[in-house]
Amino acid sequence: MRYLLRRIGGALLVLVLAFTAAYVLLAALPGDAVLARYGNPDLGLTADQLAEIRAAYGADRSAIVQYLDTAVSFLRGDLGYSVQSGAAVSALLAEALPSTLTLAALGLLVALVLAVLIAFTATHGSLRGGRPTAWLRSALRGLPPLMVSLPVFWIGIMLIQVFSFQLGLVPVLNAGPVQSLILPVATLAIPIAAPLAQVLIRSIDEVSAQPFVAVARSRGASAWWLLWRTVARNALLPALTMAGLLFGELVGGAVVTEAVFGRMGVGQLTAQAVAARDTPVLMAVVVLSTVVFVLVNLIVDLLYPVLDARLRRTDATGPARTGATSSAPVAPASPEPAERSEVTAR
Amino acid sequence: MSPAHHHAPTAPLLEVAGLRVAYRTRRGHVEAVRGVDLAVARGGVTAVVGESGSGKSSAAQAVIGLLADNGAVTGGTIALTGTDGRRQELVGLPERDWRQLRGTRIGLIPQDPTSSLDPVRTIGASVADPLRIHGWRDRDRIDARVLELLERVGLDDPAARARQYPHELSGGMRQRVLIAAALALEPELLIADEPTSALDVTVQATVLDLIDELREATGAGVLLITHDLAVAADRADTLVVMRAGRVEESGPTGQVLAAPSADYTRTLLADAPSLRRVVERAPRLSSTDETPLVTVHGLRQEFAGRGGRTPFVAVEDLSFEIPRGTTHALVGESGSGKTTTGRAIAGFRVPTAGSILVDGTEVTQLGGKRLREFRSTVQLVHQNPFGSLDPRQSIAQILEEPLRNTRRGSRAERRSAALHHLELVSLPPEVASRRPRELSGGQRQRVAIARALILQPDVVVLDEAVSALDVTVQAQILRLLASLQDELGLTYVFISHDLAVVRQVADTVSVLRRGVQVESGAVERVLEDPRHDYTRQLLAAIPGSGGTRPGDPGIDHEELTAS
Incomplete structure (x- = not known):
């Protein structure tokens, strides 16, 4: 329970800090949105009129008051209005979100499937030792480092070039809703799948070398049994951490992907807002992605104790553990409880 | 087929x-x-x-x-x-x-119970593995069989054990679980x-x-x-x-x-130390009248309890004296506080209470520069010769490091000291240019001993220094330690769980159990005429002593107190 509260508290703190940092950074930019939109001499507005507009937007108050005001209205769910178009930011987001969510969710899904597929095949027991499969194994193991080093925009451009223009498989213009998703999803999935696969391969290798895997084999387990029942759950933890962190990649990747493929979405919205210095929209996008990022990582944190009993730090553990831990360095593979039981066992 | x-x-x-x-x-x-x-x-x-x-x-x-x-x-x-x-x-x-x-x-009982059970699955699931692998599907039947097996290997409250995870059990209990799993289908x-x-x-x-x-x-x-x-x-x-x-x-x-x-x-x-006398050494208790080199008095070590709980006492009111040139053994099982005591004597941990006098210096009062200087007086040799040597340094560099750290001698002098100490532990000079991974376990432990001796300490704390070695290598190292003691007049604090080895090399012994000194005195007296039940239990457990199989209930009662 305390673990839960601590994690949630930590997540809230990150949110507040991220909001503040974003606000300070945007406020520090030279000029403001009022100037960017109404400062154009063609509009012929006088300095007085500009000041009036400022007052109407509340932009003439002190920085602290503005900050608090923004914070309070964000808490109430009021994201303000776009300086550029005057539309409610929440409406703009609601319009852009579904398309981006589809892209991101599909991208993540494809990335997961790809990573698991590569990792499981590259480490599968039946590929070990056999000469004919050795090359396949090393090829698969070499794939993730290659994929990791490719930038998103380059993958996007290459995919369009090859599949649309040269092979003509997927139309770029007038594509159906499904067709228009294929290339963007692939572009987004590849750089996310790569580090995931790398971490998975590594942790599967590590877990497979553990004595308890050999013991499971000695009970008659098949290669599939070992992979699913014994190795997978142990190897999942590091990959889970990685997946949480990669969510940031997903957000950044969506901006670039939408720009490259000319899709409407939060990414496109962000790009336009940056160009127009549309602070309320930028603020909303930053806060939205922070909330999602923090939430995803909170879920990951809360999943650890579910997946690994050793991380369930209940108050039931005896005081002996602390003693044993501080007196002897503890092997990473078997956390301190092992020491504890040694002590209390006697 | x-x-x-x-x-x-x-x-x-x-x-x-x-x-x-x-x-x-x-x-x-x-x-x-x-x-x-x-x-x-x-x-x-x-x-x-x-x-x-x-x-x-x-x-x-x-x-x-x-x-x-x-x-x-x-x-x-x-x-x-x-x-x-x-x-x-x-x-x-x-x-x-x-x-x-x-x-x-064919069933397998593996070597290391601590890492042979899947850490993220319950004991019950691990024991059920062989049943499920070989086609058992009926859950109730599997559960019943698992409980039966856990009971069969002498675990109390099998239903509760089946829901626990490996890290909640002691090593002995985990080995029982593994035996239960090996027996599941009666191979x-x-x-x-x-x-x-x-x-x-x-x-x-x-x-x-x-x-x-x-x-x-x-x-x-x-x-x-x-x-x-x-x-x-x-x-x-x-x-x-x-x-x-x-x-x-x-x-x-x-x-x-x-x-x-x-x-x-x-x-x-x-x-084999439990079957034969492997070290010939004369007892060294002639000079009992002079002041002892090491005096430990009323040593107490607590470790803070987490979240305001009562602190855990690792060592409680421990006292002993070691005359110069003799060996005092600290004997006990894991968790008995013997390593904690060894580290306190070497000045690596300030005890909660009590005093440790080494050659007239109160170790517990030392700090900063004086503590650094004191470190040359007491040296430690660790159990694991694979972990205690830096794999990236050559043996000569490893041996010279303590001299460099204490700024002793010129480069040439340090090199000749390293070679001299290699000779002292009976290693050929060619070893100097090798890396630890090129040496066997016994050779590495010799290097670790040479490194401890190069600062010319008075006291060497040997923390399970021979426990990880094969018997013939163990015997060689024990003989080496005895001859070095003769030659250099060293005083040893010999930490071990193995009474058979202790009998071979120690003059005096303290038997520790959960941080309490249950018995101490001259080795012959304690081992020939043990006064405490625990000492008797330890002696009976030495394999090869013949007394291992009394009509006992099949399980050590204390092993079960772990929750």
């Missing part, structure tokens, strides 16, 4: 003939097993004894078909004969057939690969008793792999002594021990 032959019902359960195992390595093929013959009778125990690298584990792995990926059986036969007299050849068996054999007819052959070498002596005795008892009850044959001749002597009816992949000697246990025909068996027997 190989054709079935009908043999006389007297055919042994397992018959291995001319077995050869080779590993593919970068340096080409390495033969680990070079023609081994052995047999396990139904209901009998055959022990394969040998040191690390003798090929005994490879032979056992070949019998259950679980050689490492780069290993293969290159010759010989392994035949398993069922109760119906059907003889099955295991060499060359397809993997699919192997899987049907493992767990059902005819049990392979026990060093089943107790990771356990404390008293736990070792109870676990071996359990295996014996279950063997008698189920009529299974046991192939026991061990480095400990004394364990084999106690438990096996047939002994196979292996060295460098070959069988040096085999036969009925009594016969091999009474009249060993191979030189190697004689060496093993001579070096």
